[in-house]
Structure formats: C-alpha cells, structure tokens
Amino acid sequence: MNTAASSQAVTPPRTVPAAPAQAGRPLAEVDTPALLVDLDVMDANIARVHGDAHQAGVRVRPHAKAHKCAALAQRQIAAGAQGVCCQKLGEAEALAAAGIDDILVTNELVGMAKARRAAQLAGRIRLGVCADHPLQVQQLAEATQAAGTCLDVLVELDVGQGRCGVTSAADAVALAQAIAAAAPGLRFAGLHAYHGGAQHLRSPAERRAAIAGAAARAREAVAALAAAGLPCATVTGAGTGTYALEAASGLYTELQPGSYVLMDVDYAANTPAEGSAPLGQALFGWCSVISLRPGQAVLDGGLKAFGVDCGLPRVLHPGWQVKGISDEHTVIVSTTADAAPLALGDKLRLIPGHCDPTVNLHDWLVAFRGDTVEAVWPVTARGAMY
Incomplete structure (x- = not known):
C-alpha cells in the first residue's frame, strides 16, 4: 500500500438525487418525502x-x-x-x-x-x-x-x-x-x-x-x-x-x-397587528403513509426532512396530529373519533416548524399550482455553511 497516497483525504463529488417530480405532472405523483411550494x-x-x-x-x-x-x-x-x-x-x-x-x-x-x-x-x-x-x-x-x-x-x-x-x-x-x-x-x-x-x-x-x-x-x-x-x-x-x-x-x-x-408553524404563532392579515403558508412537507394501525399512522419523513428547532411539524389532515418524530419517520395519531380516514400510501401535507433549516435538508423545491407541478427548483446553496 502507498501510505503517502492513502493518507491524503479524498472528497468524492456529491451526487444530487434525482428530482422527486417533473413539471407538468400531477401533484399526486410527487415522490416522498419532498418539499412543496404553493x-x-x-x-x-x-x-x-x-x-x-x-x-x-x-x-x-x-x-x-x-x-x-x-x-x-x-x-x-x-x-x-x-x-x-x-x-x-x-x-x-x-x-x-x-x-x-x-x-x-x-x-x-x-x-x-x-x-x-x-x-x-x-x-x-x-x-x-x-x-x-x-x-x-x-x-x-x-x-x-x-x-x-x-x-x-x-x-x-x-x-x-x-x-x-x-x-x-x-x-x-x-x-x-x-x-x-x-x-x-x-x-x-x-x-x-x-x-x-x-x-x-x-x-x-x-x-x-x-x-x-x-x-x-x-x-x-x-x-x-x-x-x-x-x-x-x-x-x-x-x-x-x-x-x-x-x-x-x-x-x-x-x-x-x-x-x-x-412561512412556517412558528411564524403562524405570531398575532398579526390590528387590521393586518397573516401571510399565507406556502411551504409544505409532502409525506406518505408507510405504516398504519388503528389510531396511528407512520409517515416517511422525519428529522432528515423537517427542522424541529422551533417545534414539530403540523399535519394537515383533519383529526390527526404529530405525536413524535425520529430520523426517518413521523408518527401521527388521531385525536377525534371522526378523524378523517387514512390508507396506506396516502400522501399528506405538513407545515414545517421552521422553514429555514427545513429547506436546507432538501435538494429540491417542488413548485405547484392547483394540482399540477409547475417547476422543480434545485436548492442551490444547500449545505453552504462556510
């Protein structure tokens, strides 16, 4: 072995994963976990x-x-x-x-x-x-x-x-x-x-x-x-x-x-000034239900998909809330007897607790209007910390 050569640090080029969506395709086809922008x-x-x-x-x-x-x-x-x-x-x-x-x-x-x-x-x-x-x-x-x-x-x-x-x-x-x-x-x-x-x-x-x-x-x-x-x-x-x-x-x-x-969960907690409406929520995590049991579902995005320094994400599905989050999973539980039903493979939107660190976890932003993907944008400066 050439010890001199082997002691040199070699950093391979980072491979950016393929985009989770294509422009012009239905929103329902976007792979998960992903970040959506309305x-x-x-x-x-x-x-x-x-x-x-x-x-x-x-x-x-x-x-x-x-x-x-x-x-x-x-x-x-x-x-x-x-x-x-x-x-x-x-x-x-x-x-x-x-x-x-x-x-x-x-x-x-x-x-x-x-x-x-x-x-x-x-x-x-x-x-x-x-x-x-x-x-x-x-x-x-x-x-x-x-x-x-x-x-x-x-x-x-x-x-x-x-x-x-x-x-x-x-x-x-x-x-x-x-x-x-x-x-x-x-x-x-x-x-x-x-x-x-x-x-x-x-x-x-x-x-x-x-x-x-x-x-x-x-x-x-x-x-x-x-x-x-x-x-x-x-x-x-x-x-x-x-x-x-x-x-x-x-x-x-x-x-x-x-x-x-x-916008995000944390900013939504601010009380607007009198006569001023809150800004709209445009950023969403997009996750699939990958495991299901009565009263509980597991989603395929966790700490590697959501920044949680300002709290847990908020799931947008009536009668459900986030119970906990780990590296690759978010667990949601029903909170009412008439919670909206879920099936394996369903895709749900979640509002991140804090948008900035959440975006930095992703390579792509999927921009959509209505039910259609309009553009897929690379997160150009992802990981640029120095």
Missing part, C-alpha cells in the same frame, strides 16, 4: 410584502437563507427586490454562480481565507458584508487590495439581538472610519441594524416596543456617523415579523424579510 400563495406573499415596502418608499432585499434557491431569488428580484441577503459567504458564492449579482452577507467574515474569497467574489458581483471589529476590516482591506476589487462593508450595530454588532454609537463611528480609510478596496456602505429576536415576539405590542428600541439605537448611531462626516446611505434590517414597523420608522432604507415567501 406558487399562488408564495406569489401573493411576495406581492404584499414588496408592495408594502414600495408604498413606504424603502427597498426590499429578501433574505435568501430562508430558501437558498436561485430560482426563487430571481423571482423575488423580478418582483422588485434590490438583490438578496445571505448569511454565509458560501451561500453568496452559490447564488452568484447562478446569476444573482447583488448580494449582502449579513454576517461577519473572519480569517484571510474568507476575506480572499469575498474579495474575489466582489470582482464579479456587487457584494456587501458586515463588520463589528477592526480585525475584520483589516483582513478585508488586505484581501481587496491584493485582488484589486472593492467591497461594500456595513457596520453591524447590536440593536437588541445580543449577538453580533458593536454596542455603541462611538464604536460604530470608529469602525466606519476604519472602513472609509481602507478605500478604494473597502467602501463604507451603511449600518446593519437587525433585531432577530423581535421577529417571534407573539404580540404586536411586544414587537412594536422591541423595534422602537432598535430604531432608537440605530438613529443615535446614524446621527453620530453624520456628525463625523460619514453619512449613512443605507440602514438595513427588519424581518418577516416586523418589517412593517421598520418600514414605518422613517429611518430604515432597506428591509430584509426572508421567511415571508414560505
């Missing part, structure tokens, strides 16, 4: 959210981490989106390769390997990233100088999430000055002010209070930046749960909702 509902969600943004005079830059799908991102851009957001540089690279040319990575990049990748990508598309520490700025500056490219950098401000971001207006100014000093490789592009925790506060009053606090912190930073001669052209943030509040603030110039195109 195009009528999704298009209505896009029209509503983009329309709200347009009416408020702000841009919408949807967060593609919710769907990781270039075809869906292109649909959002065709409906007026400025571009898209990504959470990881790998997502941005995958979507850029599929033709998306205006991307904001709403995260910090640390290390020269990522800085060099970002600098190279900035030579092909308009790319923005976030920073909350001078070392990130230094690394990005070195990489863009070497590559001869220019990268937009936004200062991330912690407006209540308690995660990333500088924590004061003074720190925001100091970091913005460092970015501006790194021209022409870096361009100070504005402020990233996202309050993720506010998206899932259940009552409208709680969400209003959280976003009022976030906007106050962002407003202070914008004023300090202006006083330092650094006008803040972009203030970006917001999400599906609060985008209307940021749009009405008079401060935010760009909104980043992501889940609005798909």
Whole structure:
C-alpha cells in the first residue's frame, strides 16, 4: 500500500438525487418525502410584502437563507427586490454562480481565507458584508487590495439581538472610519441594524416596543456617523415579523424579510397587528403513509426532512396530529373519533416548524399550482455553511 497516497483525504463529488417530480405532472405523483411550494400563495406573499415596502418608499432585499434557491431569488428580484441577503459567504458564492449579482452577507467574515474569497467574489458581483471589529476590516482591506476589487462593508450595530454588532454609537463611528480609510478596496456602505429576536415576539405590542428600541439605537448611531462626516446611505434590517414597523420608522432604507415567501408553524404563532392579515403558508412537507394501525399512522419523513428547532411539524389532515418524530419517520395519531380516514400510501401535507433549516435538508423545491407541478427548483446553496 502507498501510505503517502492513502493518507491524503479524498472528497468524492456529491451526487444530487434525482428530482422527486417533473413539471407538468400531477401533484399526486410527487415522490416522498419532498418539499412543496404553493406558487399562488408564495406569489401573493411576495406581492404584499414588496408592495408594502414600495408604498413606504424603502427597498426590499429578501433574505435568501430562508430558501437558498436561485430560482426563487430571481423571482423575488423580478418582483422588485434590490438583490438578496445571505448569511454565509458560501451561500453568496452559490447564488452568484447562478446569476444573482447583488448580494449582502449579513454576517461577519473572519480569517484571510474568507476575506480572499469575498474579495474575489466582489470582482464579479456587487457584494456587501458586515463588520463589528477592526480585525475584520483589516483582513478585508488586505484581501481587496491584493485582488484589486472593492467591497461594500456595513457596520453591524447590536440593536437588541445580543449577538453580533458593536454596542455603541462611538464604536460604530470608529469602525466606519476604519472602513472609509481602507478605500478604494473597502467602501463604507451603511449600518446593519437587525433585531432577530423581535421577529417571534407573539404580540404586536411586544414587537412594536422591541423595534422602537432598535430604531432608537440605530438613529443615535446614524446621527453620530453624520456628525463625523460619514453619512449613512443605507440602514438595513427588519424581518418577516416586523418589517412593517421598520418600514414605518422613517429611518430604515432597506428591509430584509426572508421567511415571508414560505412561512412556517412558528411564524403562524405570531398575532398579526390590528387590521393586518397573516401571510399565507406556502411551504409544505409532502409525506406518505408507510405504516398504519388503528389510531396511528407512520409517515416517511422525519428529522432528515423537517427542522424541529422551533417545534414539530403540523399535519394537515383533519383529526390527526404529530405525536413524535425520529430520523426517518413521523408518527401521527388521531385525536377525534371522526378523524378523517387514512390508507396506506396516502400522501399528506405538513407545515414545517421552521422553514429555514427545513429547506436546507432538501435538494429540491417542488413548485405547484392547483394540482399540477409547475417547476422543480434545485436548492442551490444547500449545505453552504462556510
């Protein structure tokens, strides 16, 4: 045996499974488990959210981490989106390769390997990233100088999430000055002010209070930046749960909702603001009954088909609910004496608890209207975590 050769790690190319459906075929023929997207509902969600943004005079830059799908991102851009957001540089690279040319990575990049990748990508598309520490700025500056490219950098401000971001207006100014000093490789592009925790506060009053606090912190930073001669052209943030509040603030110039195109059990638990209807549920797990006994059925999709960080999926079959979930199975049980009957091989829709990690478990999205498959989209950036 050649021990030198055998010690080298070899990574075989990933084989993407065949699509579970074909365009033009009946929905009933879609193999399981799969992810379905109701195009009528999704298009209505896009029209509503983009329309709200347009009416408020702000841009919408949807967060593609919710769907990781270039075809869906292109649909959002065709409906007026400025571009898209990504959470990881790998997502941005995958979507850029599929033709998306205006991307904001709403995260910090640390290390020269990522800085060099970002600098190279900035030579092909308009790319923005976030920073909350001078070392990130230094690394990005070195990489863009070497590559001869220019990268937009936004200062991330912690407006209540308690995660990333500088924590004061003074720190925001100091970091913005460092970015501006790194021209022409870096361009100070504005402020990233996202309050993720506010998206899932259940009552409208709680969400209003959280976003009022976030906007106050962002407003202070914008004023300090202006006083330092650094006008803040972009203030970006917001999400599906609060985008209307940021749009009405008079401060935010760009909104980043992501889940609005798909929705899930967790977002459905939010109480809508008065006079506002909830967005429609467009994403469904599609599973078959593979085992049956009185009062119980077993479906062929489990933890490898549904993200459960926000709770179990909800089965859409009258009189049945999810009892438990394991690697490859979901067990549902009847809850009423007149529960709708089930037969072996029946296919059921389930609403995922959380759309983002659910989509990342799948290679394909099956887009349908009525009872017919209209398109089958690859999940372009599936698994792009670095």
